[in-house]
Amino acid sequence: MRSLGRDRGMCAWDDFARSSTDARLSLAQARSGQIPPFLLLSVPGMSAGEHRLCSELWTRDRIVASSAERARLDFGFDLTFRDKLRVGYLSNDFHDHATAHLLIEALEAHDRDRCELHAFSFGADDRGAMRGRLHAVFDGFHDVTALSDSAAAAAVHAAQIDILVDLKGYTRGARTGILMLHPAPVQVNFLGYPGTLGGDICDYIITDPFMTPLAVAADYSESFAYMPHSYQPHGRAALGPAPTRAEVGLPDAGIVFCCFNQAYKFTPAVFDLWCRLLDATPDSVLWLLASDRAEGNLRGEALRRGVAPGRLVFAPETTQGEHLRRLQLADLVLDTAPYGAHTTASDALWAGVPIVSCAGDTFASRVAGSLLHAVGCPELIASDEADYLAVALTLAAEPDLLRAAKARLWRNRPAAPLFDAAAYARSLQDLYDQMWRRRSSGGAPGPIWASKS
Structure with missing residues (x-):
């Protein structure tokens, strides 16, 4: 089960393709308690039904073991x-x-x-x-x-x-x-x-x-x-004034794509899409959350996809107030799949930054879509990977359209159910x-x- 474990947080993807196969084999053999349900959330291709089966197997023996104490x-x-x-x-x-x-x-x-x-x-x-x-x-x-x-x-x-x-x-x-x-x-x-x-x-x-x-x-x-x-x-936490780009290590010009999800949510398929976006958008950068364990591997993965490693910019952890301030500098947030953005998504929307998300059929994959509905921006929910890439490319290639999307989101915020x-x-x-x-x-x-x- 190594393909489901600690290597995900390091973005060490050599045996990533085995993760779905390993998970399905374990579930099919009904190995109770073999897979912690949380780990399965970020494995591509797993259905909501398989997530339930994993939880049922994880709890089966534990519930039986607790029954005597419950009766007592x-x-x-x-x-x-x-x-x-x-x-x-x-x-x-x-x-x-x-x-x-x-x-x-x-x-x-x-x-x-x-x-x-x-x-x-x-x-x-x-x-x-x-x-x-x-x-x-x-x-x-x-x-x-x-x-x-x-x-x-x-x-x-x-x-x-x-x-x-x-x-x-x-x-x-x-x-x-x-x-x-x-x-x-x-x-x-x-x-x-x-x-x-x-x-x-x-x-x-x-x-x-x-x-x-x-x-x-x-x-x-x-x-x-x-x-x-x-x-x-x-x-509705206070949004302080945004810092300058230079203060947070961003270049003075160019589109800032952003994903502040934890690195274990990244997959090779999603990273492929991000690198295609960077390749198609000159002077753009991808702004990620700093991770001592993952940064080197992610820079190497970018290089293997023909993207200069320096176009990945890593943001250190900071306080919630400072995080919301700097988020305002992002132009477009790119969601992960199948385990998408949750708090990081609603924080970005509160900061006025649009999100492109691809909704699957699992709870973990649909959160950003739910949030986009609640701020009146359902058009940013992609139907599949190709649509995700197309929506992001269109916004990145048409500055007026991106500005209009940000302005609409900013207008919607005060009355949006998400923030009430x-x-x-x-x-x-x-x-x-x-x-x-x-x-x-x-x-x-x-x-x-x-x-x-």
């Missing part, structure tokens, strides 16, 4: 109807992290007459500004870092949480073992993991009609809880209310739609 704990619930729900959020990212930046304004906009918010944190306290802001927004902030899964689940139950929202899924440091013990009567998969968790871990996944049309319900173990626009929240945290919070609360009404009335989970706010 035997959590009971008060299912009487109430106007004010207790909603708990489970994560280790309650600090200066992309998930926190996406969610904070929606949390702050929740109607406290209808919802009591609790955090269950199992991550480090960085004592930063975002950590303090999160402490302030939650009615209860419970640090369960040192607790076992059983003790953490007991803490959730003791807080009488009605709806437990998991923000981690199968990303790094996740503790799905807490969810397997079912400490809350309703459990929700949201935001942190772009796919299904499998098994009976969560009742719902928060999504939107573009991300997961009803026709693909069989590819998810959770019922769909539909937001009216994009499933992803994003606030208050409306987002109202729709999210509506979903929580519907989940609770179903559960308290004895109904099974099923698809639900939030009203437009």
Whole structure:
């Protein structure tokens, strides 16, 4: 399984073509737990159904192993109807992290007459500004870092949480073992993991009609809880003045193509397209996030495709505020596939930079498309690789068209649903209310739609 592992973050692609074959062979042989579901998200050619199979295999033995402890704990619930729900959020990212930046304004906009918010944190306290802001927004902030899964689940139950929202899924440091013990009567998969968790871990996944049309319900173990626009929240963080190009190492002239996705999302096929764009657009550069592990390999891959390595410009990691400032210098963001941009996409749109994305059939591949719908720019969603290249080439070759696309996006931003945290919070609360009404009335989970706010 080396082709699925650490070499992806290094962009060492010698055996990349084996990744799909290796994954399918393992899934076909039903090797439970052989492939971490997160790794499969970036493997080309895998379907949403195969992503579900991977999650089911990953959780199968773990669910069985947790069943005795779940029976011992035997959590009971008060299912009487109430106007004010207790909603708990489970994560280790309650600090200066992309998930926190996406969610904070929606949390702050929740109607406290209808919802009591609790955090269950199992991550480090960085004592930063975002950590303090999160402490302030939650009615209860419970640090369960040192607790076992059983003790953490007991803490959730003791807080009488009605709806437990998991923000981690199968990303790094996740503790799905807490969810397997079912400490809350309703459990929700949201935001942190772009796919299904499998098994009976969560009742719902928060999504939107573009991300997961009803026709693909069989590819998810959770019922769909539909937001009216994009499933992803994003606030209105201040945009400081853009730096000069020279200050961030960009040339004075020429198109700046940009992708600030992590390097493990890059594939040879996508990099081929990027190099064709660079070759067809004189004086252009490709602006990427710095990576000590990947930079040398990426420069070598560019050279093998006939592109001067110096046309790759690497941006160091920085604070969120500085990141948003410098993003304004990009001309066009190029999405990856099959694991596309998530927070990096909505950040770029907030900074006024168009994105070209190619939507597949998996959750991880459709996020940028969902965001583009929510800012009124669906024409930037390509149907396939050829269309992706054509859309990007057209914008790069016609400066007036690119300027018009940026101007339209900038005009759309103030009223775009993607950046309306208050409306987002109202729709999210509506979903929580519907989940609770179903559960308290004895109904099974099923698809639900939030009203437009």
